[in-house]
Amino acid sequence: MRIPPSRLGPKMNTVITELAQEQFEGKFVDSPSLTVSVTDVNPVGEGRIIHGDGGVYQDVEYTALLFRPELHEVVEGQVVEICKFGAFVRIGPLDGLLHVSQVMDERVNVDDKNQRLVGIESKRDLKVGHKVRVRIVSLSLSEISPRDSRIGLTMRQPGLGRLEWILEARKKAKGDKGARKSEKSGPAPGAPAPPAKGKA
Helix, strand or coil: EECCHHHCCHHHHHHHHHHHHHHHCCCECCCCEEEEEEEEEEEEEEEEEEECCCCEEEEEEEEEEEECCCCCEEEEEEECCCCCCCCCCCCEEEEEEEEHHHHCCCCEEECCCCEEEEEEECCCEEEEECCCEEEEEEEECCCCHHHHHHHEECCCCCEEEEEEHHHHHHHHHHHHHHHHHHHCCCCCCHHHHHHHHCCC
8 A cells, every 4th residue: 555755654553544444445455345444454564665656655464344245145234215116225335226026025106205115905115214134136346436336136035025024924924833733733631522513
């Protein structure tokens, strides 16, 4: 990394950390991984000076937190915007598009006034702030401008959707299993037998 002449001075460790964060954070340094944060920056060896350049070029070691989205990966995120063609979901440092056709297994209306997506039959809705579990179905990362990366998402698969919907489905599944078990087991020991059916 290059340390400009104006930043050379006694507080080099602080300067090196700030410059490393400016240079690497928010960029695809080790494609396809987006560098989220840089910490523990340490100089390695002595810096080099290039003829005609007043800056110092310094090798550094640092610890980086990386975000690497993968195709077909299941991730959790938060709805940050509702638009006429779906919802934008923030997954880590990037936003993905949940197209209106991928929200649920029924037709969905866009309620512009209240900024929400509503299922025509179930009346389930999706609004800004709702937490969701989604699957990445398309991925086109932009190294030049990471914010312009295109990430396509879906919730139209089992185990996906708004977190409250997933919880409801689990409770319903447990209730159905309990009802089936009680039907199979018959009356409890010591319970009176059901009246015999027959003609009088």
